[in-house]
Every structure is written in C-alpha cells, then in structure tokens.
Amino acid sequence: MKKLLFTAIVCLLLVVALAPVYAEITKKEWLGTTYKGDDDYYDMEVNAYETLTTAVLAVTVKNDKTFTINITKVYVTFDWRLNYTSVQVNATNPETLEKNEVRVFFINFQVPNISVASNLYTHSYTIVTEYFYPNATNPSQKLTGSYEFFDDDFAVYSADQADAVDLKRIIGTFSPPSTPPGWQSAKARILWNKALKEKSSGIEYYRQGEFTRAEQSFSTTLDYIDDAWDAEEAYLTAKEELDFQKLEAEVRNLDAMSSLFNGLSIMWTYFGIGGILFGIGYIVKWLAHMRRPPKPPEAPKA
Numbered sequence: 001m002k003k004l005l006f007t008a009i010v011c012l013l014l015v016v017a018l019a020p021v022y023a024e025i026t027k028k029e030w031l032g033t034t035y036k037g038d039d040d041y042y043d044m045e046v047n048a049y050e051t052l053t054t055a056v057l058a059v060t061v062k063n064d065k066t067f068t069i070n071i072t073k074v075y076v077t078f079d080w081r082l083n084y085t086s087v088q089v090n091a092t093n094p095e096t097l098e099k100n101e102v103r104v105f106f107i108n109f110q111v112p113n114i115s116v117a118s119n120l121y122t123h124s125y126t127i128v129t130e131y132f133y134p135n136a137t138n139p140s141q142k143l144t145g146s147y148e149f150f151d152d153d154f155a156v157y158s159a160d161q162a163d164a165v166d167l168k169r170i171i172g173t174f175s176p177p178s179t180p181p182g183w184q185s186a187k188a189r190i191l192w193n194k195a196l197k198e199k200s201s202g203i204e205y206y207r208q209g210e211f212t213r214a215e216q217s218f219s220t221t222l223d224y225i226d227d228a229w230d231a232e233e234a235y236l237t238a239k240e241e242l243d244f245q246k247l248e249a250e251v252r253n254l255d256a257m258s259s260l261f262n263g264l265s266i267m268w269t270y271f272g273i274g275g276i277l278f279g280i281g282y283i284v285k286w287l288a289h290m291r292r293p294p295k296p297p298e299a300p301k302a
Contacts (some may be wrong), residue, residue, distance in 0.1 A: 010135075014217075017081065023057060024061070024063075024147065025060065025061055025062075025127060025149045026061070026062045026102070027058075027059075027060035028059055028151070029058040030055065030058075030062075031056040031057070031058055032054070032056050032168075033047050033048055033159070034048050034049050034157055034162050034165070035155075035165045035166075035169075036048070037245045040206055040207045041164075041206055041207055041208075041209055042122050042155060043123070046122055046153050046154070046155040047153055048154075048155035048156070048157050048165075048215075049155075049156060049157065050111070050156075050157045050159065050161075051111055051112070051113050051114050051119070051157065051158060051159070052111060052112075052113060053108075054108060054110055055108070055111050056106060056107070056108050056126070057084075057106070057108075058106040059074055059076075059086070059104065059105045059107065059127055059129070060098070060103075060104050061102065061103050061104075061147075062072070062100065062102045063097035063098065063099060063100065063101050063102075065099065065133075066099055067133060067136075068096060068133065068136070069096075069131045069133045069145070070094035070095065070096050070097070070131055070133065071094055071095040071097060071103065071129060071130070071131045072088060072089060072090065072091045072094045072114060072130050073085065073086075073090065073091070073129070074105040074107065074127075074128070074129050074130075075127075075128055076125050076127050076128070077125065077126050078124070078271070079123050079124045079125065080112065080117045080123065082112070084107050086105065086106060086107045088105050088106065089105070096132075110154070110268055111156055114158050118213045119155070119156050119158045119161055120209065122152055122153060122155050123154040123155070123156065124154075125152070125154055126146050126148050126149065126150050127148065128147070128149075129146060129147045129148075130144065130145075131146070132144045133145065158211060160211040160212045160214075160215045161214075161215075164206055164214040164215040166184060167215065167219060167221075167222060168202065168218050171195075171199055171221055171225070174225050177232065184232065184235055184236060184239070185234075185235035185236075187231040187235070188228045188229070188232040190226075191224050191225075191227045191228035192224070192225045192228045195221045195224035195225045195228065198220045199217070199221045200215045202214045202215075202218040202221060205217055237291060
C-alpha cells in the first residue's frame with residue numbers, strides 16, 4: 001500500500017513538473033490597417049487590410065511566472081492555412097523574459113489575394129508564443145511551453161471594397177455649413193439632398209456585398225458634395241457682389257444728398273448775406289436822408 005502511495009505521489013510530481021507553463025499574451029494590435037472599426041457588411045468590428053498590402057501584427061508577451069522563460073517563436077496561423085512568423089526570435093536566438101518582464105514582437109506579412117483569403121467573410125487566426133525554461137528538478141533539462149490566443153476579426157478587402165470604405169470615410173468629414181445655418185443657395189441644398197440619397201444607396205450596396213456599386217455610389221456622392229459647395233460659393237460670391245454694389249449705391253445717394261444740403265446751405269448763406277447787405281444799404285440810405293438839410297418852404301405864388 002505504501003509503495004502504491006509513493007508511486008502515485010512521484011507520478012503526480014512528474015505530471016506537475018512536465019505540465020506546460022503559460023506566458024501571457026497581454027495585447028495584440030494590428031497596425032497600418034486599411035480600416036479598423038465596425039463594418040456594415042460583416043456586421044462586426046474588424047481589422048481590415050486591402051489585398052496584397054502589408055499587414056503588421058504587434059504581440060505583447062508578459063512572463064507572469066516566478067522563473068525565467070526564453071521565447072523561441074512567435075507566429076500567427078490563419079484559417080487559409082498559412083503561418084507568419086516574427087523574425088525577432090528563433091530557437092538559436094531566444095528572447096529571455098524575467099519574471100513580470102514584457103516584450104513586444106512584430107509579425108509582418110503580405111495579405112494574400114482574395115482568391116486565397118476571401119473577402120466575403122472574416123478570417124480566424126491563432127497567435128502562438130513558444131518558449132522553454134529549466135526543469136526545476138533537473139536544471140540541465142529544458143521544458144517547453146506555449147500560449148495561444150484566438151480571434152476572428154481579420155478581414156481582407158478587395159480593391160473596390162477598400163475604395164468604397166475610404167470614400168465613405170471621406171464623405172463622413174463633410175457637413176452643411178453651420179454659419180450661417182444651412183445652405184444659403186437653393187441649388188446647393190438640392191445637390192446636398194442628392195448626395196444624401198446617393199450615400200444611402202452606397203451604404204445599402206455595401207451592406208449587400210455589392211462593393212463595386214457601393215464604390216460608384218460613394219464616388220457620385222462626393223461629386224454632388226463638391227458641386228454643392230461650388231454652388232454655395234458662387235451664390236455667396238454673387239450675393240457679396242450685389243451687397244457691395246448696393247452699398248456703393250447707398251454711398252452715392254448719401255453723397256448726392258450731402259451735396260444737395262451743402263448747396264442749400266450755401267444758397268441760404270447767400271440769401272442771408274444778401275439780406276444783410278440789403279438791410280445795411282437801406283440803413284445807409286435812411287441815415288443819408290436824415291442828414292440832408294430840410295428844404296426851405298416855397299413862397300406862395302401870386
């Protein structure tokens with residue numbers, strides 16, 4: 001009985017010693033994506049790259065154990081049955097991680113053609129970190145471990161699909177003028193409403209997977225938006241010119257009225273001076289008359 005118990009304990013210790021120990025992938029980040037966010041066609045948040053562009057995956061690995069580990073391989077494997085490996089480490093050039101130490105590993109690869117990795121659905125992938133560490137009971141022996149991280153948010157865009165998403169993003173940066181509120185030009189308002197209708201069509205085409213038609217609708221939307229702004233600019237320029245001409249006419253009218261009033265003022269001034277001179281002449285004449293000696297009375301006629 002004691003021998004059986006002893007044998008069971010030894011086996012348990014061996015199982016514990018040989019059990020895989022996991023480092024921790026604390027973060028994964030897709031860099032330089034064509035698009036990152038909610039996608040109406042896949043109806044989920046995606047990390048998307050256009051076909052034949054370069055994808056970059058940053059993998060953050062942390063050693064959360066009490067002993068040192070040596071990273072020998074970091075790679076990602078996709079559902080299209082291809083693996084892509086980081087060139088930072090290998091079996092002969094491992095990366096040592098002490099307790100709680102963190103490293104970031106980068107994996108670069110060319111996104112395959114949609115004939116290999118379809119753009120009609122998102123792709124699943126598994127990130128794998130492999131490493132070794134000394135056996136506590138036999139330091140000369142190396143034990144191995146790995147950690148796997150799974151996700152299914154990788155999308156491969158066709159060229160038309162990528163263009164459609166990019167045009168939609170550009171369209172989202174435009175809005176009607178806010179000062180003064182709304183469009184001032186009737187033509188601009190009509191063009192803007194056409195743009196909104198075309199945008200709605202593009203969104204629906206994209207949701208249905210008709211990426212070429214979606215790209216065409218979004219392109220037409222941008223044309224309408226450009227035309228709307230051109231019409232608004234032409235209207236405001238013409239309005240400004242008319243306002244300026246009106247202002248010039250008002251200034252001319254004010255100048256004419258000012259000249260009239262000035263003329264009347266001068267005329268009344270002349271009238272005043274004339275009146276004064278007339279009054280002075282009258283007074284002089286009266287004084288001269290007063291100073292003249294009176295005539296002697298005439299003798300009565302016989």
